[in-house]
Amino acid sequence: MASLTQSQTTGALQDFRLPTNVKPIHYDLTIRTDLHASKFQGIVSVDLHVQEDTQAIVFNTCELIIENATIFSDATQTEQKLPCAIQAEHQRASLDLSTTLPAGSKARLTLSFRGELTDSMMGYYRSVSSGKGKTYTYSLTQFEPTAARRAFPCWDEPLSKATFAVTLISFTDTVNLSNMPIRSEIVIESGSSDVVGKEFSLDLYPQEPGSWRVTRFETSPLMSTYLVAFANGPFAFLESSYTSPLSGRERSLRVYATPDVVDQAHFVLDVTRKVVPLYEQVFDIEYPLPKLDTLVASDMDADAMENWGLITGRTIATLIDPKDSDMAAQKIVATTQCHEVAHMWFGNITTMKWWDTLYLNEGSLMGEVVILGMIFPDWRPHSAFISSFLSRALLLDAKLSSHPIEVECPDANMIGQIFDVLSYEKAAAVTDYVGEDHFLRGVSIYLKNHLYANSVTEDLWEGIHAATGLDIPRMMDDWVKKVGFPVVTVTETDAGIHIRQDRFLETGVVESKDNETIWSIPLFLPTTSQDGTVSVDTEILLDKREMTIELDTSRPFKLNAKTVGFYRVHYSTDRLRAIGRAAAQTPSPFSMEDRVGILNDAMALAKAGLMSVSSALYLIDDLRNEQEYLVLEAIAKNLAQIISTWWEHSDIVGPLNAFRRKLFAPIAQRLGYEYVNGENVDIRQLRTLAIVQAAVAGDESVVNELRKRFAYCMQTGDDSGIPADLENITYAIAVEYGGHREWEAVRQLVITPKNPSSSSSAMRAMCAARDERLAEETLQYALQEARDQDITYYFAGFEQSLRTRRFLAAAFQKHYEQLHAKYSSNFIFRTLLEVRYYSCNAFGPLASQEDFLSCSTFFKDKDTAKYEIALKQTLDGIQSQSVWIKVSSASG
Missing domain, CATH: 1.20.1310 (5 helical Cullin repeat like)
Structure with a gap:
């Protein structure tokens, strides 16, 4: 996207950002929820500090009806009732005052409002689910990035931190949840004059028969509006606790869900119990709230949300069947929860000042790599980082239309678009340069320096500098503030190697105007001695366009040891073949992470036209006897990338599928179809990978075995022959090679799934039909009958x-x-x-x-x-x- 000019940016900011003449300090927020009518009403009183003489107050609101507005000034001891002018285009409202509020004074703004509980999955919205013969209706919030204004009038910007005292009024047969623990709870009769706060009573609302539950929550610490959360519904819960390793205090941990699925929440609760004390130790900061809840949501546009003290997450991100769960489902739940719990510190205690530095909240290194590796070391998340986070970020950042990690966000439209792999995965990759221990120590310093405050990039750099003594801005600014990443080209000389950096684009064509950045690139150069010992030089930094390094090129070498750097490396064809042959040796001088990296680099360079596709395929062939799951996974992904590009060229797809069958079918035959409790994680994942790859490549033996197992399940109702790890591919093969009968059987698995993972597998499998009439039927089902959030699976x-x-x-x-x-x-x-x-x-x-x-x-x-x-x-x-x-x- 073309960058905005300075004048355009300034104008857009003036239209979108709120004035700073007043500052919210505290909200008293009361919300009454009517789940039967899908409506809510509320009153919010906001304590304001007047920063300058003020004759108008502007705040955010969107799709709310504001019924009354009054303001009381401490300075004048007067109260004004004010007309409210709504500026719908800019999602805000303004109040013109008849009396000026003097700078330095305090004021209290009170607004009553009402809104609709829609199915929008933003703001305060409604969710309906069914299970075990019952229908459950409930409400919950999703405020990030700019949707708190859809639930109550507020200063909906990260910098406007305040404390919140929330009161929820609901039907007595429902449960109220919010960020903080319950302070008090009473039941009152509709039509009574009982006061529910200084300015609020049920008399303000239509009189309906029955009783109402009034739940007051404790006052929160300072936090941004997007982290406020509340929910109301027929929830059940599982409970545990943890003891703080820093203070010895015991805190409650709960997972709330509808009663039909709550028994599938044990795993996510156990993950939470393990990771919270680890974060306390890593950050050296005690978890600051008295409790941490997680709410399972049947309808949610994001996978999960880090509301302080009340995490919300999709069913697939929070639930697994304790008796029958596949490895992929376990990883999704554990990884998501580790990420969201990390936010309780990194983002919630210390929050970015504005959305242009979203990565200060979302860098995924801690939750999805460091802490996950502490509780599930067999999953090897540090190694898997290369084929997941790093690969996704490199894929996107190689486009001319990429954007920097730190990017201008002049309006809500832009904010909503930067929640992508650059803010998450690239940020995680580049912050890993300083080393894990140094990074975590630096983050701890950073958080302690900005407790309950807001921050910018330089604040994080100061913390890491204090932990490392390194010139962090010199190393990091270009990675964070400039678009793209480099390819390092290696040319061999008589004395060693000559290296040059240029911006890498997936097209391979780089205009001079797009090739101006000179990154500081840690080369991480591994070399091999005569006795086979491998050592890595971590001190060489390429911080200019090109340089020469003395090196014995007769011995195996490569750049970017363990593929920790965010760049590609381009070798000559002969050197790449030499690296491939060395990589295939047993033992290999190159680590498993190195082998994944050279595979991914070769295919990316082939796509960019910087080397031939045949060179990348030769490398894959060199590694055909590879035993490591992650390397074979990289081979599978790279072959799939070629097929996915040439998918309409049968002369290319056919031979590549034959190669896939030759590579993966023997592994599937050797490992079989049975999964044993407690078996090696890599073996389990390799079995799944081999069966999937052989099946999608059309291996007759594997396809027939999967079809036979599904047919038996259809005939008897017994699905024990379909392991959880193979549900996805089994359902898809059944539909692809079957007809309407198999399609209908899979559709029933969507309607009445045994767990969320099975459901999502069945949704994708419905789309595998060869008959276009079934494809159209699937599309209509997705558009008309499926849950709104599930359109992505179809x-x-x-x-x-x-x-x-x-x-x-x-x-x-x-x-x-x-x-x-x-x-x-x-x-x-x-x-x-x-x-x-x-x-x-x-x-x-x-x-x-x-x-x-x-x-x-x-x-x-x-x-x-x-x-x-x-x-x-x-x-x-x-x-x-x-x-x-x-x-x-x-x-x-």
């Missing part, structure tokens, strides 16, 4: 099947208005156009210049403001895939 299924990719693109265009109306207010619509490894992108697989022109034309007359970045990245991807095919075909 899009993912259509994208994964080579037969339905063009069907998906046409369906998106045909139903654009419906999709946009339903999803544009939350994150989901943008997700349907995002570029990701395992994505649900309606246009991502397209790979011709005609496709590029057609898509560009389709969106030309659309309002793309909320998804412009994702769209540009998708269009870049179509064009780069088109170029890859054209260049590779021309070169033979």
Whole structure:
């Protein structure tokens, strides 16, 4: 996206950002929820510090009806009743005062309001789920990034931290939840004159028969509005506790869910119990709230949300069947919860001043790598980081339409678009340069220096500098504040190697104007001595365009040891073959992480036209006898990338599938289809990988075995022959090679799933049908009957099947208005156009210049403001895939 000029940015900020003439200090917020009518009403009183002489007050509100507004001034001891002018376009309201509020004084603004509980999955919204013969209706909040204003009038900016005292009024047969513990709870009769706070009584609301529960919560610490949370519904809970290693205090931990699924929350509760004390030790800061709850949400546009003291998460991110859960489901739940608990410190205690430094909250190194590795070391998250976080970030950042980690956010449309792999995964990758121990110690210093406050990039750098003594801005600023990343080209000389850095783009074509950044690149150079000992030089820093290093090139060497650096390395064809042969040795001088890295670099360089596809395939062939799961996974992903690009070229896809069958079918045969409790994690994952790869490549033996197992399940109702780890591929193969009967059986698994993971597997599998009539039936089911949040699973299924990719693109265009109306207010619509490894992108697989022109034309007359970045990245991807095919075909 073209960058805004300074004048445009200033104007946009003035329209979007609130004035700073007053500062909110404390909110007394009362919300009455009527789940039967899908409505809520409330009163909020905000204590304000007047920063300058003030004749107008401006705050955020969106889709609320504000009924009354009054302000009491401590300075004048007068109360004014004020008309409220709504500025819907800018999601705010203004109050013009008849009497000036003097600078330095205090005031109390009181507003009454009402709103609708919709299915929007933003603000304060409604969710309905069914299970075990019952229907459950409840309400919950999702405020990040700018949706607190949809639930109550407020100063909805991260910098405007305040304390919150929340009171919830609800039906007596429901449970109220919020960030803080309950201070008091009473039941009162409708129509009574009992006062529920200084300015509030039930007499303000329509009189309805029955009793009401009034729940007052303790006052929160200072926090930003997007972290406020509350919920109301027929919840049950599981409970545990932990003892603080710093103070010895015991704190309550609970997971709330509807009664039909709460028994699937034991795992996430156990993860929480293990990780909270670890974070206390790592940060050397005690968890600051008296309790930590997690609420399971049946409808949620994000996977999870780090509301302080009340985490919310999708069912697939919080629930697993304790008796039958697959490894992927366990990893999703554990990884998500570790990430959200990390926010209780990193983001919630210390919060970015504005959304341009979102990465200060979202860098994923701690939750999804460091702490996860402490509780599940067998999962090897540090090594898996390369094929997950690092690969996803490099994929996106190689596009000309990428953006810096720290990026201008002049309005709400831009804020909503930067919750992507650059703010998460790239931030995690580059902050790892200083070393894990140094980074964590630096974060601890940073948090202690900014407790309950807001921060900017330089504050984090100061903390890490204090922990390391390194010149962190010199090392890090370009990685955070500049777009893109480098490729380091290695040229061998008589005395060693000559290296040069340039910006890497997936098209391989870099104009001089896009190649101005000189990054500080830690080269992490491993070399091998005569006796085979490998040592790594961690001191060499490439901080200029090019340099020469003395090196014995007759011995194995490579750059970027263990693939910890955020860059690609380009070797000559001969050197890459030498590295491949050395990597295949037993023992190998190159680590498992090195082998993953060279595979991924080779394929990326081939796509960019900087080396031939055959060179990347030779490297894969060199490693065909590899035993490590993560290396074989990288091989599978890289082969899948070629097939996914040439998917309409049967002369290419056929031989590649034959190679996949040759590589993975023997592994599947050797490891079999049975999963044993307590077996090695890598063996378990390798079995799944091999069976999946052999099946999608069309191996007859594997396909027949999976079909036989599903047929037995259909015939008897006994699914014990379908291991949880193989549900996804078994369901998909059954639908692909079957007919309407198999499709209907899988649809029933969506309607009545045994757990969330099984449900999502069945949704994707419904899209695997070869019959376009079944594809259309699946689409209509997704649009009309499926839960709104689940549209992404259906899009993912259509994208994964080579037969339905063009069907998906046409369906998106045909139903654009419906999709946009339903999803544009939350994150989901943008997700349907995002570029990701395992994505649900309606246009991502397209790979011709005609496709590029057609898509560009389709969106030309659309309002793309909320998804412009994702769209540009998708269009870049179509064009780069088109170029890859054209260049590779021309070169033979």
